[in-house]
Amino acid sequence: MRIVIALGGNALLRRGEPMTAENQRDNVRIAAEQIAQIAPDNELVIAHGNGPQVGLLALQGAAYKEVPGYPLDVLGAQTEGMIGYLIEQELGNLLPYEVPFATILTQVEVDARDPAFQHPSKPIGPVYSKEEAERLATEKGWHIAPDGDRFRRVVASPRPKHIFEIRPVKWLLEHRTIVICAGGGGIPTLYDENHKLRGVEAVIDKDLCSALLAQELEADMLIIATDVNAVYVDWGRPEGKAIAQAHPDELDRLGFAAGSMGPKVTAAGEFARNTGKDAVIGALSDIVAITKRQRGTRVSTSESGIRYYP
DSSP: OEEEEEEOGGGTOOTTOOOOHHHHHHHHHHHHHHHHHHGGGSEEEEEEOOHHHHHHHHHHHHTOTTSOOOOHHHHHHHHHHHHHHHHHHHHHTTSOTTSOEEEOOOEEEOOTTOGGGGSOOEEEEEEEOHHHHHHHHHHHOOEEEEETTEEEEEEBOOOOOEETTHHHHHHHHHTTOEEEOOGGGOEEEEEOTTSOEEEOSBOOOHHHHHHHHHHHTTOSEEEEEESSSSOEESTTSTTOEEEEEEOHHHHHHHOOOTTTTHHHHHHHHHHHHHHSOEEEEEEGGGHHHHHTTSSSEEEOSSSOSEEEOO
């Protein structure tokens, strides 16, 4: 099978952990141990998050006052290389030397007319006091929004349209290479008024980009790996129920929050509807069982309704 695996943030950093290089490597190793078990029999493409890493680079850059901070698209490119390096090395320690790996810097096209640019909503970076946030907004042209009793910068989150490097990714897959690409939703790129490509200060949702990647690659399965074992109804309550399988329309009716499971459910539903193939949302530690249809929430158009785990 050709499988796209979208690794959630917990593949690199668990909640509350310091963002040290060693902590990130330890977490990548856990993901690699699962992925290595399915590598011999499948064509694999790995996408991943990068939010905390971009935030850290931005903070480090802000400490150097001699030049302006680097834009988000450049920071995103830097993290794609760093995280790809960790994934390649940890997988390489588990798989035979003959298995090739490649990390692809991935530009993802967005539309300059996307309504998201008029309504920035994706929080990034550290929190600030109201006064500091307003000062930075004036100096740098940022949009800011409340985050609890503090404030954060917010940027647009446009929808991905096309993955520019899709041809080399396909070529590498055809030559049995494990490919790491589309990190952090890819590097948001658009055509300007002169039809020249340029990066843009935005963040593409990782799961939506992974769904588009899986669709353009004609993948047989999309796995969205996160830190819970399934999609739940009434999550965190005694009456909570784990969903085993559901039609995308049923999940839409349940109305998952945008700040938690919502984007993953949307991405899984889009892939299932557009391809007729299955998308599965489940735990990072269950990747092997997910490929055997034993774990996770399977989003499929092959059956109507919704089915829960016992």
